[in-house]
Amino acid sequence: MSKVLVVTSGKGGVGKTTTSAALGAALAKAGEKVVLVDFDVGLRNLDLIMGAERRVVFDLINVIQGDASLNQALIKDKRVDTLYLLPASQTRDKDALTSEGVKKVINELRSKFDWVVCDSPAGIERGAQMAMYHADMAVIVTNPEVSSVRDSDRIIGMLDSTTERAKKGKKIDKHLLITRYDPQRAARGDMLATDDMLDILSIPLLGIIPESTDVLRASNLGAPVTLAEPESPPARAYIDAVRRLKGETVEMTVPSGRRTLLDWLFRRRVA
Amino acid sequence: MSSFLSALFKKRSSAPVARDRLQILLAHERISGSDDKNDLITQLHREIMEVIKRYVAVDQDKVQIKLDRGAHCSMLEIDVEVPGLSNSKPASDKAATPGPAPEKKPASQDASAPAKK
Numbered sequence: 311m312s313k314v315l316v317v318t319s320g321k322g323g324v325g326k327t328t329t330s331a332a333l334g335a336a337l338a339k340a341g342e343k344v345v346l347v348d349f350d351v352g353l354r355n356l357d358l359i360m361g362a363e364r365r366v367v368f369d370l371i372n373v374i375q376g377d378a379s380l381n382q383a384l385i386k387d388k389r390v391d392t393l394y395l396l397p398a399s400q401t402r403d404k405d406a407l408t409s410e411g412v413k414k415v416i417n418e419l420r421s422k423f424d425w426v427v428c429d430s431p432a433g434i435e436r437g438a439q440m441a442m443y444h445a446d447m448a449v450i451v452t453n454p455e456v457s458s459v460r461d462s463d464r465i466i467g468m469l470d471s472t473t474e475r476a477k478k479g480k481k482i483d484k485h486l487l488i489t490r491y492d493p494q495r496a497a498r499g500d501m502l503a504t505d506d507m508l509d510i511l512s513i514p515l516l517g518i519i520p521e522s523t524d525v526l527r528a529s530n531l532g533a534p535v536t537l538a539e540p541e542s543p544p545a546r547a548y549i550d551a552v553r554r555l556k557g558e559t560v561e562m563t564v565p566s567g568r569r570t571l572l573d574w575l576f577r578r579r580v581a
Numbered sequence: 582m583s584s585f586l587s588a589l590f591k592k593r594s595s596a597p598v599a600r601d602r603l604q605i606l607l608a609h610e611r612i613s614g615s616d617d618k619n620d621l622i623t624q625l626h627r628e629i630m631e632v633i634k635r636y637v638a639v640d641q642d643k644v645q646i647k648l649d650r651g652a653h654c655s656m657l658e659i660d661v662e663v664p665g666l667s668n669s670k671p672a673s674d675k676a677a678t679p680g681p682a683p684e685k686k687p688a689s690q691d692a693s694a695p696a697k698k
Contacts, residue, residue, distance in 0.1 A: 363606050364650040378626070379642045400610065530595035532602060 314416060314426045315555075316445035318469075320461030322432030324453045325489040328525055328535065330429035331359045332545070333449070335534035336552040338393035342424040345384065347415075348398035349441035350431035351407060357397045360387065361532025371399035374411030380418050389537055394423070404436045409443070416444045434468060443473050447483040447555070449516060453490045454502040462486075462511055485516035487551060492521045493564060517551030518564045519544050605652050629659060637663055 317330045338344040348356035357363045368378035387393035419426045430441035452462040495501040524542035528535035536545045543565035550560045643662035
């Protein structure tokens with residue numbers, strides 16, 4: 311059965327788009343048929359992170375308004391066969407995201423894909439509401455930092471009250487993904503502890519993604535970190551998170567970057 | 582040796598790739614400003630569909646439009662699957678696949694043209 315997964319956070323800049331791309335690509339690499347849907351109308355960036363920015367012809371709004379069919383708007387990834395992207399519109403505003411239109415598109419995507427990954431815009435406005443409305447599962451991307459945790463709490467409240475499942479009295483499967491985790495700051499005691507964040511937000515932990523230049527490098531190259539640098543610590547953390555999403559039990563660790571010089575050279579050459 | 586080293590460094594650093602990608606992307610986005618670019622494609626699509634429909638009955642889903650924005654010119658590729666032209670290869674009349682992006686069929690016709698910027 312197909313799953314609609316929203317990647318959300320409330321706060322901007324915590325890594326929603328990076329996470330959507332990384333999780334989606336890792337799911338697709340594991341053989342699942344995946345579509346990434348960008349809901350950030352007016353400020354799309356998922357196309358850029360996926361390296362598909364030059365190939366966008368039609369977008370979500372074109373499909374909603376009937377100017378293009380879904381098949382015409384879907385962009386097939388050039389690296390993974392089962393991975394597709396539905397870009398957001400760069401020029402329209404968020405009001406073009408009608409409830410009826412989004413519902414129709416999501417239902418059509420459900421029938422074609424195993425996973426529909428919705429990349430939410432920051433904030434709690436219409437775009438974010440539309441991205442989460444049809445979700446069965448939510449990944450709440452949170453940095454170990456006070457304002458991010460506060461905004462995540464707000465988003466969790468919205469997931470439990472304003473979504474379709476909530477209105478039907480059903481629960482959304484919520485998962486906390488901690489990104490930009492800095493082991494050195496954690497060791498010094500200068501970073502919010504994972505246990506405290508879990509305690510405050512009281513949702514299960516999906517994974518801990520270490521802060522890494524590999525993520526920046528991947529976005530420079532226009533590839534999800536799980537494809538660009540699959541052996542890197544953040545990619546390994548994302549791949550573990552995907553296995554947990556699929557129901558596997560995987561020991562929770564924060565992958566570290568300790569590598570030999572030979573590993574390092576070899577990895578760079580391959581990339 | 583130095584050229585070898587510089588080649589090695591070029592492969593390693595991702596920043597120049599990021600710069601090039603942004604330059605191409607922003608050049609296109611700045612020209613299009615608000616809605617123009619998007620409308621050009623949408624309009625082109627509509628009119629091409631109208632012309633095709635004058636001659637054959639084509640499903641909108643059987644028209645694949647691909648775009649590749651380049652630094653100097655863009656490629657707009659329109660792939661129209663025309664039914665009824667498969668007389669020479671009767672066996673090739675496969676049923677349409679329900680997948681999100683149908684593969685090019687033997688009976689399709691390619692029309693590629695550089696898009697005006």
